[in-house]
Amino acid sequence: MSNLSKYLFVAAVSGISALSCGQAVNTVSDRIQGHQVARADTALQVSVSAPAAPAPLATVRKSADGQYWAHGEVNGADVRFLVDTGASAVALTPEDARKLGFDLSSLNFGYRVVTAGGSTRAAAVKLASVTVAGARLDDVDALVIEKGLDTSLLGMSYLGRLASFQATRQALILRP
Structure with missing residues (x-):
């Protein structure tokens, strides 16, 4: 490999390294060891934007009873949830549904569900937004x-749409 080839290879590797560090490559030298290097009339300029900062982690602390109790904001109202990975959907008590503005008499309780309390009926609703510890989903x-x-349950229709969630001994970590 000629000296020029080695230099160009090192220059290319250096340029890639500079890019990966978030720096910009500004110019290409006119001459390398007596050889003319073709370049555009203006300097080669490459802008590299910094990588986007990762979303902050949302954390729900484990309570003294060993459960993860989450205070959420649903459609602008406060709702206290028990985090339940065994619940296929966010499940609202009638009281919380009323607080969120749902008219129970107009809901269609056409679904049969089984809860810890036994078999009962449920009505499907859509929540405009649910935010828990800063992790918002629409x-x-x-x-x-x-x-x-x-109590209302924070189930998989919310948890399953997160990038990930992890239960530790101290907290539930939500990654939006």
Whole structure:
């Protein structure tokens, strides 16, 4: 390999390295060891934007009872959830559904569901937004449980749409 080839190879590797470090390559030298290097009339300029910062992690602390209790904002209202990976959907108590503005008399309780309290009916609703510890999702499917649910559940129709979630001994980590 000639000296010029070696130099061009090193220059190319250096340029790639500079790009990966978020720097810009500004110019190409006119001459390398007596050889003319073709270049455009203006300097070669490459702009590299910094990589996007990763989304902050949302954390729900484990409570003294060993459960993950999450305070969420749903359609602009506060809702306390029990995080339940075994629930296929976000499940709302009738009280929380009313607080969110749903008219229970106009809902179609056409679904049969089984809860810890037994079999009951549920109505499908769409939540405009659900935010837990800063992790916001829009258009979340949910069920309003007619009877037998003591607290609203943060189920898989929310959790399953996150990039990931992880339960540790101290907290539930949500990655939007």
